[in-house]
Amino acid sequence: GAVVSQHPSWVICKSGTSVKIECRSLDFQATTMFWYRQFPKQSLMLMATSNEGSKATYEQGVEKDKFLINHASLTLSTLTVTSAHPEDSSFYICSARRVGYQETQYFGPGTRLLVL
Protein backbone atom coordinates (compact mmCIF):
# COMPACT_ATOMS: atom_id res chain seq x y z
CA GLY A 1 0.00 0.00 0.00
CA ALA A 2 0.84 3.72 0.00
CA VAL A 3 1.74 4.08 -3.64
CA VAL A 4 2.18 7.48 -5.22
CA SER A 5 2.52 7.92 -8.96
CA GLN A 6 3.73 10.84 -11.06
CA HIS A 7 3.16 11.55 -14.71
CA PRO A 8 5.07 12.14 -16.85
CA SER A 9 8.29 10.59 -15.59
CA TRP A 10 10.30 12.85 -17.85
CA VAL A 11 9.55 15.74 -20.17
CA ILE A 12 11.52 17.88 -22.58
CA CYS A 13 10.01 21.17 -23.66
CA LYS A 14 10.93 24.40 -25.39
CA SER A 15 11.52 27.57 -23.46
CA GLY A 16 8.31 29.54 -22.97
CA THR A 17 5.95 26.58 -22.91
CA SER A 18 4.01 25.32 -19.90
CA VAL A 19 4.32 21.86 -18.45
CA LYS A 20 1.85 20.05 -16.19
CA ILE A 21 2.93 17.31 -13.80
CA GLU A 22 0.38 15.05 -12.12
CA CYS A 23 0.76 13.42 -8.73
CA ARG A 24 -1.68 10.70 -7.68
CA SER A 25 -2.08 8.67 -4.52
CA LEU A 26 -3.20 5.31 -5.87
CA ASP A 27 -4.41 3.41 -2.83
CA PHE A 28 -5.06 6.01 -0.17
CA GLN A 29 -6.55 9.44 0.29
CA ALA A 30 -4.29 12.41 0.84
CA THR A 31 -5.66 15.68 2.11
CA THR A 32 -2.16 17.11 1.90
CA MET A 33 0.40 16.72 -0.86
CA PHE A 34 3.82 18.30 -1.13
CA TRP A 35 5.92 19.37 -4.08
CA TYR A 36 9.71 19.26 -3.91
CA ARG A 37 12.52 20.16 -6.22
CA GLN A 38 15.84 18.39 -6.21
CA PHE A 39 19.06 19.48 -7.88
CA PRO A 40 21.84 16.98 -8.69
CA LYS A 41 23.53 15.62 -5.59
CA GLN A 42 21.44 17.82 -3.32
CA SER A 43 18.62 17.11 -0.94
CA LEU A 44 14.95 17.83 -1.41
CA MET A 45 13.78 21.43 -1.33
CA LEU A 46 10.15 21.93 -0.39
CA MET A 47 8.41 24.18 -2.89
CA ALA A 48 4.82 24.15 -1.70
CA THR A 49 2.20 22.39 0.35
CA SER A 50 -1.01 21.49 -1.41
CA ASN A 51 -4.25 21.00 0.47
CA GLU A 52 -7.32 19.49 -1.12
CA GLY A 53 -9.88 22.11 -1.93
CA SER A 54 -7.81 25.11 -0.89
CA LYS A 55 -4.97 27.27 -2.14
CA ALA A 56 -1.45 25.94 -1.92
CA THR A 57 1.05 27.37 0.53
CA TYR A 58 4.35 28.29 -1.11
CA GLU A 59 7.77 28.36 0.53
CA GLN A 60 9.71 31.57 0.61
CA GLY A 61 11.34 32.31 -2.72
CA VAL A 62 9.03 30.10 -4.77
CA GLU A 63 6.96 32.07 -7.30
CA LYS A 64 3.33 31.02 -7.04
CA ASP A 65 2.53 32.44 -10.49
CA LYS A 66 5.36 30.43 -11.94
CA PHE A 67 4.52 27.14 -10.27
CA LEU A 68 0.75 26.69 -10.26
CA ILE A 69 -0.56 24.01 -7.95
CA ASN A 70 -4.03 22.53 -7.98
CA HIS A 71 -5.29 19.88 -5.55
CA ALA A 72 -8.70 19.11 -6.95
CA SER A 73 -9.36 15.78 -5.23
CA LEU A 74 -8.15 13.62 -2.38
CA THR A 75 -5.98 11.63 -4.77
CA LEU A 76 -4.71 14.16 -7.31
CA SER A 77 -2.50 17.23 -7.22
CA THR A 78 -0.98 18.93 -10.24
CA LEU A 79 2.01 21.22 -10.65
CA THR A 80 2.13 23.43 -13.72
CA VAL A 81 5.40 25.12 -14.58
CA THR A 82 4.32 28.15 -16.57
CA SER A 83 6.48 29.75 -19.26
CA ALA A 84 9.30 27.37 -18.48
CA HIS A 85 12.90 28.48 -18.87
CA PRO A 86 16.15 26.48 -18.81
CA GLU A 87 16.71 27.37 -15.15
CA ASP A 88 13.48 25.50 -14.32
CA SER A 89 15.10 22.27 -15.47
CA SER A 90 15.18 20.00 -12.45
CA PHE A 91 13.85 16.86 -10.81
CA TYR A 92 10.39 17.48 -9.35
CA ILE A 93 9.05 15.08 -6.73
CA CYS A 94 5.67 15.00 -5.05
CA SER A 95 4.67 13.34 -1.82
CA ALA A 96 1.36 12.56 -0.20
CA ARG A 97 0.62 12.49 3.49
CA ARG A 98 -1.39 9.47 4.44
CA VAL A 99 -3.81 10.71 7.05
CA GLY A 100 -4.17 8.55 10.12
CA TYR A 101 -1.13 6.47 9.29
CA GLN A 102 1.60 7.91 11.45
CA GLU A 103 1.78 11.12 9.46
CA THR A 104 4.25 9.65 7.01
CA GLN A 105 4.83 11.21 3.60
CA TYR A 106 5.03 8.78 0.69
CA PHE A 107 6.90 9.97 -2.37
CA GLY A 108 6.28 9.63 -6.05
CA PRO A 109 8.98 8.48 -8.48
CA GLY A 110 9.75 12.01 -9.64
CA THR A 111 9.55 13.89 -12.92
CA ARG A 112 12.65 14.99 -14.77
CA LEU A 113 12.07 18.29 -16.59
CA LEU A 114 14.46 19.57 -19.23
CA VAL A 115 13.74 22.96 -20.74
CA LEU A 116 15.63 23.72 -23.95
Added chain:
Amino acid sequence: EDQVTQSPEALRLQEGESSSLNCSYTVSGLRGLFWYRQDPGKGPEFLFTLYSAGEEKEKERLKATLTKKESFLHITAPKPEDSATYLCAVQARGSGSARQLTFGSGTQLTVLP
Protein backbone atom coordinates in the same frame (compact mmCIF):
# COMPACT_ATOMS: atom_id res chain seq x y z
CA GLU B 1 14.90 27.17 12.65
CA ASP B 2 14.83 23.39 12.32
CA GLN B 3 18.11 21.85 11.16
CA VAL B 4 19.15 18.37 10.13
CA THR B 5 22.78 17.38 9.58
CA GLN B 6 23.77 14.02 8.20
CA SER B 7 27.19 12.43 8.32
CA PRO B 8 29.20 11.23 6.63
CA GLU B 9 28.32 12.73 3.25
CA ALA B 10 29.55 9.58 1.55
CA LEU B 11 30.44 6.13 2.81
CA ARG B 12 32.02 3.23 1.00
CA LEU B 13 31.79 -0.20 2.59
CA GLN B 14 32.83 -3.65 1.61
CA GLU B 15 30.02 -6.17 1.43
CA GLY B 16 29.44 -7.49 4.94
CA GLU B 17 31.14 -4.54 6.64
CA SER B 18 28.64 -3.12 9.15
CA SER B 19 28.48 0.61 9.85
CA SER B 20 26.24 3.45 11.01
CA LEU B 21 24.93 6.65 9.46
CA ASN B 22 24.30 9.66 11.67
CA CYS B 23 21.53 12.23 11.66
CA SER B 24 21.83 15.12 14.10
CA TYR B 25 18.87 17.41 14.48
CA THR B 26 17.80 20.65 16.09
CA VAL B 27 14.07 21.13 16.27
CA SER B 28 11.64 22.99 18.47
CA GLY B 29 9.85 19.90 19.68
CA LEU B 30 10.14 16.70 17.68
CA ARG B 31 6.96 15.23 16.28
CA GLY B 32 8.73 12.55 14.28
CA LEU B 33 12.01 11.59 12.60
CA PHE B 34 11.91 9.82 9.28
CA TRP B 35 14.42 7.77 7.32
CA TYR B 36 14.15 7.38 3.56
CA ARG B 37 16.21 5.61 0.93
CA GLN B 38 16.66 7.24 -2.48
CA ASP B 39 18.04 5.52 -5.54
CA PRO B 40 19.43 7.64 -8.40
CA GLY B 41 16.69 9.21 -10.51
CA LYS B 42 13.90 8.01 -8.23
CA GLY B 43 11.78 9.38 -5.43
CA PRO B 44 12.58 8.62 -1.79
CA GLU B 45 11.34 5.31 -0.40
CA PHE B 46 10.02 5.34 3.16
CA LEU B 47 11.96 3.24 5.65
CA PHE B 48 11.18 4.21 9.25
CA THR B 49 9.45 6.69 11.51
CA LEU B 50 10.73 7.27 15.06
CA TYR B 51 8.80 9.35 17.56
CA SER B 52 10.57 9.32 20.92
CA ALA B 53 14.03 8.91 22.40
CA GLY B 54 14.92 5.28 22.96
CA GLU B 55 12.73 4.03 20.15
CA GLU B 56 14.19 1.51 17.69
CA LYS B 57 12.88 0.15 14.41
CA GLU B 58 14.28 -2.68 12.28
CA LYS B 59 13.83 -3.81 8.72
CA GLU B 60 16.01 -6.52 7.26
CA ARG B 61 19.62 -5.31 7.57
CA LEU B 62 18.63 -1.82 8.75
CA LYS B 63 18.03 -0.63 12.28
CA ALA B 64 17.15 2.93 13.21
CA THR B 65 17.57 4.38 16.69
CA LEU B 66 16.69 7.74 18.20
CA THR B 67 18.05 9.91 21.00
CA LYS B 68 17.06 13.43 21.98
CA LYS B 69 19.67 14.92 19.64
CA GLU B 70 20.38 12.38 16.94
CA SER B 71 19.38 9.26 15.10
CA PHE B 72 21.48 6.44 13.78
CA LEU B 73 20.82 4.13 10.90
CA HIS B 74 22.76 0.95 11.50
CA ILE B 75 23.47 -1.27 8.52
CA THR B 76 24.41 -4.82 9.39
CA ALA B 77 26.30 -6.94 6.87
CA PRO B 78 25.35 -4.71 3.92
CA LYS B 79 24.96 -5.98 0.39
CA PRO B 80 25.60 -4.12 -2.87
CA GLU B 81 21.84 -3.62 -3.29
CA ASP B 82 21.88 -1.47 -0.16
CA SER B 83 23.81 1.15 -2.12
CA ALA B 84 21.71 4.33 -2.20
CA THR B 85 21.42 7.76 -0.65
CA TYR B 86 19.85 7.64 2.79
CA LEU B 87 17.88 10.71 3.81
CA CYS B 88 16.86 11.77 7.29
CA ALA B 89 14.01 14.21 7.89
CA VAL B 90 12.35 15.72 10.93
CA GLN B 91 8.83 16.88 11.53
CA ALA B 92 8.48 19.56 14.18
CA ARG B 93 5.58 20.05 16.53
CA GLY B 94 5.36 23.58 15.21
CA SER B 95 4.89 22.48 11.61
CA GLY B 96 1.15 22.98 11.89
CA SER B 97 -1.51 20.85 10.31
CA ALA B 98 0.55 20.42 7.13
CA ARG B 99 3.32 18.50 8.94
CA GLN B 100 6.15 19.61 6.67
CA LEU B 101 9.44 17.75 6.72
CA THR B 102 12.92 19.25 6.97
CA PHE B 103 15.45 17.08 5.19
CA GLY B 104 19.15 16.54 5.73
CA SER B 105 21.51 16.48 2.79
CA GLY B 106 21.79 12.70 2.84
CA THR B 107 24.51 10.07 3.07
CA GLN B 108 25.50 8.40 -0.16
CA LEU B 109 26.26 4.77 0.65
CA THR B 110 28.20 2.53 -1.72
CA VAL B 111 28.60 -1.14 -0.88
CA LEU B 112 31.29 -2.86 -2.87
CA PRO B 113 31.03 -6.58 -3.71
